[in-house]
Amino acid sequence: MNDLTGASGQPTAGGANRYESDGTVALQGAAMQSVTACRLRVSLIALAFGALFTVLGARLVDVTLINASLEPTLARTARASDGSAAIGQPHMSRASIVDRNGALLATNINAASLYANPSIMPNPAEAAEALHGILPDIELNRLRRKLRAKSQFVWLKRGLTPRQQAAVNGLGIPGLEFQEEERRIYPYGGLAAHVLGFTSIDNKGIAGVEKTLDERLSSPKSGDDQLSLSVDIRLQHVVREELDEARQTFQAIGAAGLVLDVASGEVLALVSLPDFDPNLPSDATKDALFNRVTLGVYEMGSTFKTFTTAMALDSGAVRMTGGYDATKPLKAARFVIRDYHAKRRWLSVPEIYMYSSNIGAAKMAAAVGTAGQQEFLGRLGLLKKPSIELPEVSAPILPSQWHEIETLTIAFGHGLSVSILQMASAAATVVNGGMQVQPTLLLGAGVNAQRRVLDRKTSDQVRRLMRLVVAQGTGRRAAAPGYVVGGKTGTAEKAKAGGYDRKALITSFVGAFPMTAPRYVVVAMLDEPRGNKKTKGRATASLTAAPVVGRIVSRIAPLLGVAPVDEESDAVREKLKVRINSKDPRVATF
Amino acid sequence: MRRSITIVTLVLAVAAAIGLYQMSNEVRRLERELSRHNDVLLREQAAIQVLRAEWAYLNRPEVLQRLSQKFLPLEALASQQVIASLSDLPDRGVLDPGPGMKRPMRRPASLVAGYRR
Numbered sequence: 001m002n003d004l005t006g007a008s009g010q011p012t013a014g015g016a017n018r019y020e021s022d023g024t025v026a027l028q029g030a031a032m033q034s035v036t037a038c039r040l041r042v043s044l045i046a047l048a049f050g051a052l053f054t055v056l057g058a059r060l061v062d063v064t065l066i067n068a069s070l071e072p073t074l075a076r077t078a079r080a081s082d083g084s085a086a087i088g089q090p091h092m093s094r095a096s097i098v099d100r101n102g103a104l105l106a107t108n109i110n111a112a113s114l115y116a117n118p119s120i121m122p123n124p125a126e127a128a129e130a131l132h133g134i135l136p137d138i139e140l141n142r143l144r145r146k147l148r149a150k151s152q153f154v155w156l157k158r159g160l161t162p163r164q165q166a167a168v169n170g171l172g173i174p175g176l177e178f179q180e181e182e183r184r185i186y187p188y189g190g191l192a193a194h195v196l197g198f199t200s201i202d203n204k205g206i207a208g209v210e211k212t213l214d215e216r217l218s219s220p221k222s223g224d225d226q227l228s229l230s231v232d233i234r235l236q237h238v239v240r241e242e243l244d245e246a247r248q249t250f251q252a253i254g255a256a257g258l259v260l261d262v263a264s265g266e267v268l269a270l271v272s273l274p275d276f277d278p279n280l281p282s283d284a285t286k287d288a289l290f291n292r293v294t295l296g297v298y299e300m301g302s303t304f305k306t307f308t309t310a311m312a313l314d315s316g317a318v319r320m321t322g323g324y325d326a327t328k329p330l331k332a333a334r335f336v337i338r339d340y341h342a343k344r345r346w347l348s349v350p351e352i353y354m355y356s357s358n359i360g361a362a363k364m365a366a367a368v369g370t371a372g373q374q375e376f377l378g379r380l381g382l383l384k385k386p387s388i389e390l391p392e393v394s395a396p397i398l399p400s401q402w403h404e405i406e407t408l409t410i411a412f413g414h415g416l417s418v419s420i421l422q423m424a425s426a427a428a429t430v431v432n433g434g435m436q437v438q439p440t441l442l443l444g445a446g447v448n449a450q451r452r453v454l455d456r457k458t459s460d461q462v463r464r465l466m467r468l469v470v471a472q473g474t475g476r477r478a479a480a481p482g483y484v485v486g487g488k489t490g491t492a493e494k495a496k497a498g499g500y501d502r503k504a505l506i507t508s509f510v511g512a513f514p515m516t517a518p519r520y521v522v523v524a525m526l527d528e529p530r531g532n533k534k535t536k537g538r539a540t541a542s543l544t545a546a547p548v549v550g551r552i553v554s555r556i557a558p559l560l561g562v563a564p565v566d567e568e569s570d571a572v573r574e575k576l577k578v579r580i581n582s583k584d585p586r587v588a589t590f
Numbered sequence: 591m592r593r594s595i596t597i598v599t600l601v602l603a604v605a606a607a608i609g610l611y612q613m614s615n616e617v618r619r620l621e622r623e624l625s626r627h628n629d630v631l632l633r634e635q636a637a638i639q640v641l642r643a644e645w646a647y648l649n650r651p652e653v654l655q656r657l658s659q660k661f662l663p664l665e666a667l668a669s670q671q672v673i674a675s676l677s678d679l680p681d682r683g684v685l686d687p688g689p690g691m692k693r694p695m696r697r698p699a700s701l702v703a704g705y706r707r
Contacts, residue, residue, distance in 0.1 A: 103646060108639075109636070109643055188650055189650070191650070191652075234651055236651075237650075237655075241652070481668075554669065555666060557669070558667045563672065564672050564674065
């Protein structure tokens with residue numbers, strides 16, 4: 001109440017103030033009230049300002065100390081002068097795709113599109129000629145017509161290469177302008193076409209991984225975001241080259257190949273021929289866009305005997321030393337099941353597999369029964385649509401009714417159509433020790449499957465049988481010295497209206513290596529190969545598809561770091577020994 | 591006393607105003623500079639992206655294969671050329687274990703593999 005100085009201390013009218021001895025004034029009455037109100041106001045204002053400054057202070061601490069470590073680095077905060085978004089790598093609206101080693105499979109680059117403003121162009125005729133020198137794909141007359149137009153804006157060309165842009169800039173002709181646009185490019189062209197797919201002109205994925213992972217690709221997490229695929233571009237090249245050569249040699253209408261890691265299910269190479277250039281998807285034919293690995297389903301023929309044998313061994317219906325009588329063709333309903341390489345005698349299980357006996361395989365399946373077969377093929381994932389990061393995936397075609405006769409024909413690969421992808425993953429399961437395989441195209445997404453679907457012992461036995469086929473059966477041409485290839489050939493006639501076409505074949509080889517401890521499954525398929533002089537007009541899988549796998553393995557094994565071994569060494573022989581148990585004295589134990 | 595406080599306050603206010611003006615001017619200048627640098631950065635990054643794509647394009651396996659076939663005396667690797675482990679190396683007998691203790695010459699597994707066929 002005291003200590004009042006200055007203006008507020010002046011006596012106010014209407015109040016009886018008391019003057020104290022020390023010179024201060026004690027206020028009373030109305031004066032007292034107004035001073036109190038004034039002090040209240042001042043302290044309120046002080047409080048408000050105090051609060052504001054506290055907020056400012058807190059913000060200062062927040063910005064300088066707390067958030068300092070979270071501040072993006074310079075490259076990340078870089079903003080174009082027009083204020084467009086933040087950048088690490090160039091700010092691209094779609095993430096790049098790389099292979100497992102980081103090779104750039106798909107990326108966006110800024111491409112300039114050229115347009116003209118003819119109204120300010122001093123000499124359109126001269127400009128047209130100069131431009132034609134740089135952009136020879138536009139006709140000179142069209143350029144002249146466009147540049148003589150009375151408009152202020154005409155598109156000349158979308159998506160120039162940087163070199164063309166520099167050249168056009170070098171002309172220095174007023175009235176030529178650029179519009180920056182993003183363009184998706186695939187530096188490897190058609191090499192991984194069926195894996196990658198392609199995008200529309202607006203950079204929307206419309207096929208392949210580009211479509212399946214469109215959301216992930218079109219919202220890059222940060223500037224240098226990229227999607228790593230499990231494919232290896234080098235393997236992709238080897239598989240494509242070998243398939244293409246075989247396709248030309250045998251004049252096949254198509255070919256397909258797949259390399260799969262048996263443990264993780266990662267796809268290392270996926271090739272379907274004919275293919276297309278994803279840079280120019282509009283030029284691709286419908287056939288070229290068709291993915292024969294995942295979208296095509298085929299009756300695979302004898303390669304299916306691998307699964308039939310595994311089924312019979314796994315269920316305990318027969319043992320390796322057991323066998324069936326294959327003297328006479330097997331009659332069932334209105335069908336007669338014959339052998340292609342008929343031996344007309346009792347055959348042991350290794351012989352049935354090695355000589356690819358239809359009769360033997362059918363009898364094995366009969367011993368297991370229809371329900372057992374359905375259950376087993378289901379376990380291997382052959383009866384439902386496989387899952388992989390591609391939109392072009394077909395479900396298998398199951399028989400409309402599945403009775404005894406279907407059981408018998410499916411045993412040797414007829415009556416059930418599956419894709420190459422399904423074949424490969426089922427084969428991987430059979431050889432990897434019996435663990436379920438989930439194929440994937442994403443690097444690191446492959447989980448070493450923990451679900452056992454097959455006995456370890458069965459897997460070991462089938463490995464020996466697959467090796468036997470390559471060592472001395474129909475798959476001899478699939479051998480790659482040092483890498484212990486094993487596998488099974490399959491020659492199937494294509495189904496057509498009312499039966500099968502003897503001339504139109506699907507030949508395939510499902511292989512794995514090294515058979516001592518399989519790491520990779522390699523599948524090659526030729527669509528309608530034709531025999532030539534060298535094969536004496538025959539086009540069976542042992543002559544067409546098996547050699548492809550042999551050549552692929554001998555080229556990719558060094559790239560995959562698979563150490564070659566002496567195939568004749570005791571350790572390898574012991575590991576893959578098969579007691580053939582033949583009734584024919586000429587066939588010794590391998 | 592009161593007057594001096596007023597004068598000091600005024601001087602401070604003017605100084606603060608000048609300081610603030612200088613500061614904001616400087617900030618604006620730096621911001622212009624930053625945006626200029628960022629523009630350069632963006633152009634360079636776009637150029638790098640183009641170069642990365644071009645690098646991939648020039649390193650297509652079929653191109654490398656063609657060039658290698660044309661200019662290098664190299665062939666596809668045969669399995670018998672691969673030395674996968676030390677035990678594959680032939681024993682040259684450099685370390686003589688002594689008389690009467692001749693070590694048997696071991697055949698390297700991978701060296702033999704190809705010749706058998």
